[in-house]
Amino acid sequence: MSRAEASEVSEASEGSRASGISEVSEVTDVGVGSGTAEVVGLWKPSPLWALGLLRNELVTTLRRWRTLALLGVLAAVPVLVGIAVKIETSDGASGGGGGPAFVTQITNNGLFLVFTALAATLPFFLPMAIGVIAGDAIAGEANAGTLRYLLVAPAGRTRLLLTKYATTLAFCVVATLVVALSALIVGSLLFPLGELTTISGTRISFGEGLGRAFLIALIVAASLIGIAALGLFVSTLTSSGIAAMATTVGLLITIQILDQIPQLHAIQPYFFSHYWLSFADLMRDPVYWDDLFRNLGLQGLYAAVFGTAAWARFTTKDITA
Amino acid sequence: MAELSTAEPDTGPATGPEAGPDTVIATRALTKRFRGGQLAVDGLDLAVPAGSVFGFLGPNGSGKTTTIRMLMGLIEPTSGTARVLGQAMPRATRTVLPQVGALIEGPALYGFLSGRDNLLRYDSADPTADPRTRRARVAAALDRVGLTAAASKKAKAYSLGMKQRLGLAAALLQPRRLLVLDEPTNGLDPQGMREIRSLVRELASDGTTVFLSSHLLDEIEQVCSHAAVMARGRLIIQGPVAELAAGARGLLVVTTPDPGDAARVLKEQGMADVVVEEDRVTGEPPDRDLAEVNAALVSAGVRVRGFGLERASLEDAFVALTGEGFDVAG
């Protein structure tokens, strides 16, 4: 391999660059030729090794006390809602109106606790947990100084950012499933299970209800893609994990409030939270897809815009922390 | 050698910055101005020969860490270029950095992970590190720095010395061609310093080039074959340590009960900067046979108890070059 080819390799895309590393090392070894350098030239790194960081990041994130505490809080919400509904209805009262969606149906069917719990956590608890994880993703590493060591490892800035985003998205799924599973367990313990009535009034089997519950959980997880990207972008702006987390959660609250102000009607469809509660449309028969797709499209838009912004920022940033 | 001693701070490096094939680090006019306007590194021309233990010396704030960050691709130079292992940084980080181990401005660890898990994480961050040998390499690195017994302890329970050693272990996870160690003995007790120094010597004897920054002169004198001296972001001088120290000429010391007469005679003999302290007369030795200087003293009736040259230290060289003490912050 000539030196010209070697420099081509170093300019090629990231994936192919990884596989070319051993050859490049051999070329440069000729110049210096120290004992240890020959060892470097021997092995060929597999492109799959690049996934090692993702695996480590997933495990490391799930092992942190903070992550476990967030998941614990999320798991507790369905327990509290379930117990509250049980107490409320045990003295024969009809449960009255109000409360999150589906709450009145829980006493008839424990499966509705899943929908209620997701509806109760989606506006704040779930996105707050995502905001903490996403906001801390880069800023927390900068804060601890570990960012510079990851980068000289070398993790690669794009790869590190993708790893962080993938881990945040995985956390979205895990967090949502924790809420759903906790609700399913509590619901089945406290209330009867069985056939259920959709919002449209039709009856569906328990099996199909369970399927829709799973689909809803996935849609709820996907609803968090936008705030995850936003949090990641904020995370690249500062070297303080706390500041990034607080900013992200602050943005979440601000958007939620602005989404309630009628005068802002014209821009509200662009708020990442605007179509969040469209997941209830999955409980219609037939399913009403319009707002669901609008929600997914909006989340994709946020991921593209803020993902790109995070990438542009992080790949050119001076790492002085 | 003589020209080294006369080099002015402003004339730049005495050794040229030519980047031959045996140059592991080569910078040209490397400059970093931070956004606040602070000029941290100013036109640096550095040439680190392969196989050397290169001391990068300068008081706090002189731009050592900023230089190292530019070499490692962490920050973008404002102007100038840096080549590491023959390739331009920061463009070639992916191919260069797997062959470089680095300790930058102290260790940084995940306190909630054990020492071993910290190393596993840093190793998995390197896409060229073979996962099949990961555990074995981590164990070997822990062993090398003497942390095997503490490997399962959480890193937040480590002492500063242990953290420093774990940071070094992270730099030793793979065979490296270059080790960049930024003040590796900072904050350590004398015992810890000795341990790190002997480790550095050991690594260097394996053929690894070591680039070691320090604000401690004796540290550089003890372990380095080459050195560069920084002050206020500028390179003052670089070259083999022996030449640098020799560049600052030794001191002629005369011990005598007649210091006044001695000083007069020595001045007549051409000694400059004569200083009298009780029974000691010191100064820059004249350019002539010292035996004749001594004979002149004796024939003038000066009773001489001691007569000799004190070898200059790197510190003398530094003071001679900058005209200021060493612990001045830039």
Ligand SMILES: Nc1ncnc2c1ncn2[C@@H]1O[C@H](COP(=O)(O)OP(=O)(O)O)[C@@H](O)[C@H]1O
């Ligand atoms: N992120 C930064 N922003 C602004 N100035 C900085 C930054 N980092 C370092 N400096 C300044 O650059 C100079 C050199 O600092 P540094 O490279 O850390 O010196 P050293 O490592 O030799 O102690 C100092 O005056 C310091 O204040």
Ligand SMILES: [Mg+2]
């Ligand atoms: Mg420093």
